[in-house]
Amino acid sequence: MPEYKQFPLADTAEGLTEAEILGWKVQPGDEVKVNQIVVEVETAKAAVELPIPWAGVVTELLVEPGQTVEVGTPILTVDVDPAGTGGAPTADAGAPAANGAVPNGAGGEAAASSAAESDEMKPLVGYGSKATSTKRRPRKASAGSAGSNGATSGGAPAQPQGVAPEPAQPAQPVPDVPAQRGGYVPLAKPPVRKLAKDLGVDLRSLAGSGDGGVITREDVRRAVEEPPQPATAAPVEAGTRERRVPIKxxxxxxxxxxxxxxxxxxxxxxxxxxxxxxxxxxxxxxxxxxxxxxxxxxxxxxxxxxxxxxxxxxxxxxxxxxxxxxxxxxxxxxxxxxxxxxxxxxxxxxxxxxxxxxxxxxxxxxxxxxxxxxxxxxxxxxxxxxxxxxxxxxxxxxxxxxxxxxxxxxxxxxxxxxxxxxxxxxxxxxxxxxxxxxxxxxxxxxxxxxxxxxxxxxxxxxxxxxxxxxx
CATH class of the missing domain: 3.30.559.10 (Chloramphenicol acetyltransferase-like domain)
Known part of the structure; x- marks a missing residue:
């Protein structure tokens, strides 16, 4: 069963609060190793290459090159258990033994090995002692339980807890935007991105109501009820000889x-x-x-x-x-x-x-x-x-x-x-x-x-x- 972790933008030097993403060294689907360089960022002091503290498979790039984000903001999602060896039985692994142990001890050994490896991992620069926990989430052995990616074992999207089911909509799936493409990238957490994709909402058409312009679940639901009008760019005088560059x-x-x-x-x-x-x-x-x-x-x-x-x-x-x-x-x-x-x-x-x-x-x-x-x-x-x-x-x-x-x-x-x-x-x-x-x-x-x-x-x-x- 996959296990996803989000890689936050690290504070590469004392006092820095934000950085610009200059370029990605990896793409979705790439396999990464511990301490592998995955992204180059420009801080207020210099361009810095950041290593990742986990091994796994890149599943999503959350920020595009050219975007400035605050320290601590998730910028990359990694599946740290792509083989599904986190201890939960897979479809062809058979039912667990009567005493609850996984046959041959494969899952338990993998989990113990992974935990030991995580305990030995040293914090990287900018992460400190508050690095993301490497402990695995407890999972239910039930075939109908939701996985860590928010989907059931049968592949259907999981309904967020405490949220009333949405009325059926003629969903128009939004294709994933390639991470290397230029342009505006909306700020939204992975569950919100998934909800928008399920409901056929283009996040790029929304203005976030959360702190710092982050798009929330309410913004997505509101877009389903009242589709937003396409934003119109400010009129530009023909033949203008000026250009504006962000100060960053x-x-x-x-x-x-x-x-x-x-x-x-x-x-x-x-x-x-x-x-x-x-x-x-x-x-x-x-x-x-x-x-x-x-x-x-x-x-x-x-x-x-x-x-x-x-x-x-x-x-x-x-x-x-x-x-x-x-x-x-x-x-x-x-x-x-x-x-x-x-x-x-x-x-x-x-x-x-x-x-x-x-x-x-x-x-x-x-x-x-x-x-x-x-x-x-x-x-x-x-x-x-x-x-x-x-x-x-x-x-x-x-x-x-x-x-x-x-x-x-x-x-x-x-x-x-x-x-x-x-x-x-x-x-x-x-x-x-x-x-x-x-x-x-x-x-x-x-x-x-x-x-x-x-x-x-x-x-x-x-x-x-x-x-x-x-x-």
């Missing part, structure tokens, strides 16, 4: 974080223009060094190293204002965030303990980090608990800007484009490689003197990398 996922999270930061921390931004010709010469020289073989050594790597060195002399830039505790928290490590533009929006993955890395290690980490971010594979854990951020606007040919501090940090450095510009060297005019830097900092934590000293140190290290031996 990474874009929504970025907007909320930036607004919170801009109106919480008093921002101050300072600017510095530096001659980085010596840095560019050293970069060219290091490319032939064996230690840098296969390393993509960029100006951003030099800036990252300069920030880590300068932060030791001005620890305020690597601290945090804790208003609730009335404290300033100084960090003795640098978890360096690198702002990366991706097709889904701006993300800021972190390089853990960047201050303990050498220049080639930083260069490799930056390359791996940005490549992963552009592929949308950055995990939520990789974007938490940063202490300082660098945004490289120079890669877009921009000279500088006034960056907004990331929440939970006190400063952010913008690195501009490197340009050939006239510069005075030893009293003479020359063409040099010039870069602009801008530092935004939280004036509650960092005074103007401290911010200026830090920015000057970063500039000195980029204009003359030999200064690093003095830090």
């Amino acid at each position: 996922g990474v874009r929504k999270a970025t907007a909320q974080a930036m607004v919170e930061s801009a109106f919480t921390a008093p921002h101050v931004t300072e600017f510095l223009t530096v001659d980085v010709t010596p840095m560019m010469q050293l970069r060219q020289k290091l490319k032939s060094h064996p230690e840098f073989a296969g390393v993509k050594l960029t100006p951003l790597a030099f800036a990252a190293k300069a920030v880590c060195l300068a932060a030791k002399r001005t620890p305020e830039v690597n601290s945090l204002w804790d208003g609730e505790a009335g404290e300033i928290v100084f960090k003795d490590y640098v978890h360096l965030g690198i702002a990366a533009a991706t097709p889904r929006g701006l993300v800021v993955p972190k390089i853990r303990d960047a201050d303990a890395m050498s220049l080639p290690e930083l260069a490799r980490s930056i390359e791996e980090l940005t490549a992963t971010a552009r592929e949308g594979k950055t995990t939520p854990a990789d974007m938490l608990n940063g202490t300082f951020t660098i945004t490289n606007v120079g890669v877009f040919g921009v000279d500088t800007g006034t960056p907004i501090i990331n929440p939970g940090e006190s400063a952010i450095l913008a690195v501009g484009a490197i340009r050939d510009m006239p510069w005075v060297v030893d009293g003479e005019l020359a063409v040099r490689k010039v870069m602009q830097l801008s530092l935004s900092f939280d004036h509650r934590v960092i005074d103007g003197q401290q911010g200026s000293e830090f920015l000057a140190d970063v500039g000195a290290l980029l204009s003359d990398p030999a200064m690093a031996i003095t830090f």
Whole structure:
């Protein structure tokens, strides 16, 4: 006898409340194993692949790609006992023995094995100790009892308890909508979906009266009595040159974080223009060094190293204002965030303990980090608990800007484009490689003197990398 379980959308990172379904890795009828990846979702922090904690056969995809659902909402139904070995006798298994035992102990052994397997299963990330129970429902041995899927053993739909029988209707069966097809997918629980299918009601034509627009049994019955009028789309002006895109996922999270930061921390931004010709010469020289073989050594790597060195002399830039505790928290490590533009929006993955890395290690980490971010594979854990951020606007040919501090940090450095510009060297005019830097900092934590000293140190290290031996 089949046993169905619903797979809920998990909380993949602390504080997340919703996620968008990006794509399914399985389809109805597919067999799945424990911890197999079944769906890719986009949260407010990143795209994440979710594993399923049970083995079985997929029976229904409850949400289509592109739909945003709240954490805890069922998104997939799995038959965890497709072979019908849950302990109840099947049609050809014969009657149970007089003592109630299943012949040969097959059903009991299967149930015990399944229970033991379930007890040993570890909770997956985001499920915690409140994972869906793996205990089997008690079943009656009667041939007329209802199965867990709401149908009798004879195959006729089971009437919901406490509900008066519906008047006979000329049912028009609604074909199942393929899960991969685009368009609106109504929110409704499996029993309601079954009732609608039995009564020939298209759920897509209904407006749910439940919380969050969920379609209820009453909505389905009301549709049978009074068929709804087809919804008409809002008139669109011919030749319109506008389009609307829902605010969700990474874009929504970025907007909320930036607004919170801009109106919480008093921002101050300072600017510095530096001659980085010596840095560019050293970069060219290091490319032939064996230690840098296969390393993509960029100006951003030099800036990252300069920030880590300068932060030791001005620890305020690597601290945090804790208003609730009335404290300033100084960090003795640098978890360096690198702002990366991706097709889904701006993300800021972190390089853990960047201050303990050498220049080639930083260069490799930056390359791996940005490549992963552009592929949308950055995990939520990789974007938490940063202490300082660098945004490289120079890669877009921009000279500088006034960056907004990331929440939970006190400063952010913008690195501009490197340009050939006239510069005075030893009293003479020359063409040099010039870069602009801008530092935004939280004036509650960092005074103007401290911010200026830090920015000057970063500039000195980029204009003359030999200064690093003095830090």
